[in-house]
Amino acid sequence: MKTYPAAIEELMLFLKQLPGVGKRGAERMVMDILDWDKSDIASFANAVLKIATDITFCPECGNCAEHGQLCSICSDPRRDNSTLCVVETIPQLLAVESGGSYRGKYLVLGGKLSPLDGENGENLNFDLLLKQSAKPELKEIILALSSDVEGRATMIYLTELLKDFSGALTRPAQGLPAGANLSFADSATVAAAFTGRTSF
């Protein structure tokens, strides 16, 4: 049986490693790329290569940064050093940034404890968190992890890990999303919203 030329098979192997891409998806992608201009394909290759050459992780917080420097948040003197927000991933950091109200620093764990997936914490930035939590100017650590089972377990682990931290240990409010209609909210969210009700 005939197959694709070696160059196409090789690219398909790489594309199949990407999240959400299967055999057929990788095939469709390569067929699409075949129709691109040669210069666009070369620019795409260069953009991939730049990830290896330009992007590093910030040594202070685990966010993505360039050429081994501090990330754009850690190097910003206007950010508040007294609060630290712990998130799982870099997209979650950007989600908190999109809220626009938080002006403190971050710590990107790089995931959450998930023993069933083989994540026992060796790859998570716990050491970095301990180092940051020891800074005397730090007054509050916000644990902004997912509220699924693994996220909650990780938060419980973190409260243990940070038991020597003298400042406040907080988490984002749980309740109804902005603009939500009560009749479409799930029962757990309604319960959390009523338990944590605030006065006007």
Add this chain to the structure above:
Amino acid sequence: MKTYPAAIEELMLFLKQLPGVGKRGAERMVMDILDWDKSDIASFANAVLKIATDITFCPECGNCAEHGQLCSICSDPRRDNSTLCVVETIPQLLAVESGGSYRGKYLVLGGKLSPLDGENGENLNFDLLLKQSAKPELKEIILALSSDVEGRATMIYLTELLKDFSGALTRPAQGLPAGANLSFADSATVAAAFTGRTSF
């Protein structure tokens, strides 16, 4: 609002151009790539670049080939020059090959007529098909296009285009798929299977 470093934003732009990849998908892909070894990322970039440098289209049939040469099928002397199978895309060519029974040549149109999507035939290999159909050794042309509306319209157009072709103009049999249960077949397939019934 903070965004990603320029290198990440640039790669996300390219990934978003791939079929089936949206903003979130591209973000997930880049975050996944960030966790790869630097050498793997460089190999991935090289694999993309090779598509631009190594892969060309076969001048005889429109299949993918390497370095401007004939494709592996057109350059195979054992293939039968008396039949030509017209398909829309390269994956469809491989699908016919996977059947294992066809030993003739191919012609890849590169799509089908679809005026609503702006495909009026300028980009399709009609010229190449006319050139192939004029070869004296050719006895049969099989139109193996999709049997959706655009595919059927294209086949009708091709029968007009090939009206000077003196050999047979055929298409693959329509009927029940191999191993199919009649009770799960759709009505159009059952109708086609009964209309085209064959004797033992």
